[in-house]
Amino acid sequence: GPNVIRFTPSLIIPIEDIDEGLARFERAIAQFVRS
Numbered sequence: 001g002p003n004v005i006r007f008t009p010s011l012i013i014p015i016e017d018i019d020e021g022l023a024r025f026e027r028a029i030a031q032f033v034r035s
Helices: 015-034
Strands: none
Touching: none
16 A cells, blocks of 8 residues: 555575664654654
């Protein structure tokens, strides 16, 4: 639907890269909410 964000990383992505990507996304959302 229009209110969904889908993440489709490679199946062989290292867990560290997933953690970093989600941390960046979380910071971006927090910054958006504060503005």
